[in-house]
Amino acid sequence: MTTAARVLAFDVFGTVVDWHGSIVREVDRMKLAVDGDAFANAWRAGYQPAMAEVRKGQKAWTKIDVLHRMILDRILDEFGLNHSDEPTRQNLNRIWHRLAPWPDTVPGLLRLKQRFTIVTLSNGNLGLLSNMAKAAGLPWDLILSAEVFRHYKPDPETYLGIADVFDLAPQEIMLVAAHTDDLQAAQQCGLKTAYIHRPTEFGKQQLKAMPDVSGFDVSADSFTSLAAALGC
Amino acid sequence: MTTAARVLAFDVFGTVVDWHGSIVREVDRMKLAVDGDAFANAWRAGYQPAMAEVRKGQKAWTKIDVLHRMILDRILDEFGLNHSDEPTRQNLNRIWHRLAPWPDTVPGLLRLKQRFTIVTLSNGNLGLLSNMAKAAGLPWDLILSAEVFRHYKPDPETYLGIADVFDLAPQEIMLVAAHTDDLQAAQQCGLKTAYIHRPTEFGKQQLKAMPDVSGFDVSADSFTSLAAALGC
Numbered sequence: 195m196t197t198a199a200r201v202l203a204f205d206v207f208g209t210v211v212d213w214h215g216s217i218v219r220e221v222d223r224m225k226l227a228v229d230g231d232a233f234a235n236a237w238r239a240g241y242q243p244a245m246a247e248v249r250k251g252q253k254a255w256t257k258i259d260v261l262h263r264m265i266l267d268r269i270l271d272e273f274g275l276n277h278s279d280e281p282t283r284q285n286l287n288r289i290w291h292r293l294a295p296w297p298d299t300v301p302g303l304l305r306l307k308q309r310f311t312i313v314t315l316s317n318g319n320l321g322l323l324s325n326m327a328k329a330a331g332l333p334w335d336l337i338l339s340a341e342v343f344r345h346y347k348p349d350p351e352t353y354l355g356i357a358d359v360f361d362l363a364p365q366e367i368m369l370v371a372a373h374t375d376d377l378q379a380a381q382q383c384g385l386k387t388a389y390i391h392r393p394t395e396f397g398k399q400q401l402k403a404m405p406d407v408s409g410f411d412v413s414a415d416s417f418t419s420l421a422a423a424l425g426c
Numbered sequence: 427m428t429t430a431a432r433v434l435a436f437d438v439f440g441t442v443v444d445w446h447g448s449i450v451r452e453v454d455r456m457k458l459a460v461d462g463d464a465f466a467n468a469w470r471a472g473y474q475p476a477m478a479e480v481r482k483g484q485k486a487w488t489k490i491d492v493l494h495r496m497i498l499d500r501i502l503d504e505f506g507l508n509h510s511d512e513p514t515r516q517n518l519n520r521i522w523h524r525l526a527p528w529p530d531t532v533p534g535l536l537r538l539k540q541r542f543t544i545v546t547l548s549n550g551n552l553g554l555l556s557n558m559a560k561a562a563g564l565p566w567d568l569i570l571s572a573e574v575f576r577h578y579k580p581d582p583e584t585y586l587g588i589a590d591v592f593d594l595a596p597q598e599i600m601l602v603a604a605h606t607d608d609l610q611a612a613q614q615c616g617l618k619t620a621y622i623h624r625p626t627e628f629g630k631q632q633l634k635a636m637p638d639v640s641g642f643d644v645s646a647d648s649f650t651s652l653a654a655a656l657g658c
Contacts, residue, residue, distance in 0.1 A: 323568075342573075
């Protein structure tokens with residue numbers, strides 16, 4: 195018998211919320227003269243390299259809010275919008291605090307919460323995740339962030355940090371994520387893993403193919419399917 | 427015009443939950459041959475000295491769960507219960523994870539949450555606070571703990587840490603607490619302050635007198651009164 199998971203830890207950007215669709219909608223609403231689809235993906239593409247500098251110790255600990263803003267300032271130049279004023283830049287950067295959940299997110303979390311402790315494990319900072327949860331009604335039992343551990347995923351300190359917080363063994367934690375690299379890193383730390391397929395994470399023009407998920411404990415196409423798969 | 431508070435940060439032990447009454451009830455239920463009132467107060471009395479060692483750097487960062495257990499082992503000796511086995515000790519220590527809220531806590535928080543972001547600022551560790559919130563239905567927007575800041579209250583890093591998390595000025599945060607020393611330390615960091623009178627925090631045998639609260643922004647005898655005072 196394997197030990198059952200007691201805590202479900204959720205990746206957030208792409209897994210819980212639709213960052214691409216939310217940015218496209220807000221950019222359209224603000225009437226920014228830009229291709230929202232390309233703009234959203236360019237912003238997100240700057241994310242891993244920015245975190246990598248922190249992970250390698252080339253940059254001191256820096257919150258995602260600050261990294262998002264650095265990338266934003268660069269892509270506003272690249273998209274010919276370098277005339278954007280400071281309030282516009284601040285408003286754009288706060289889009290990440292009000293990203294919309296996928297339609298199955300809240301009903302799925304409410305079901306899962308009845309049997310499991312549900313927490314975030316996101317590279318997003320605590321203020322961002324808290325504002326997002328309040329706006330979207332995400333019923334977390336605890337918001338955990340790279341900011342708590344002062345390490346970005348996929349550093350092992352993040353996955354093992356959850357086990358330490360709850361005084362549980364790694365195999366009593368299950369990471370839920372739409373990204374195989376995140377899940378593989380969690381698995382190497384001894385966590386259980388659930389892959390969630392979010393084919394439109396990068397928009398309808400760049401559909402994500404179904405990856406090989408045979409190495410993960412569960413695979414589902416929504417949080418409600420995940421709830422069913424876990425017997426909730 | 428003074429800046430309005432946007433985030434209410436709550437002290438937890440004594441302010442949100444009735445640690446004394448909860449411990450007395452559980453000790454009675456477990457049929458421990460001990461005066462529950464004296465036992466609860468002895469346990470709590472060990473708390474400040476244990477944290478002081480961490481605050482002064484005499485002891486490395488140590489979670490409250492571990493400090494509670496060290497104090498417990500000592501008082502079990504003092505109360506003639508040194509024969510208590512390991513499962514009993516673990517069960518006793520977990521009482522702090524399932525402390526009961528005061529009757530006004532949940533209705534008050536639900537009202538306050540509509541207008542403010544409501545967070546904890548407790549010396550309790552994240553796992554303890556999260557388990558408590560799940561058991562008691564405490565609707566926090568964010569659980570913040572000394573464990574996040576690696577400093578115990580009343581170190582300024584805790585009060586100023588909330589402002590940093592939300593990217594707000596200290597005067598946009600209000601500390602809500604039943605303890606004047608906690609409120610005074612927050613005030614010195616520029617936070618607003620609300621005193622909550624919990625006369626039976628230490629039991630009915632040791633009623634707390636009303637202190638001088640003239641220096642605080644608000645004083646109330648319950649979270650529902652606080653909600654009314656803040657216009658919720």
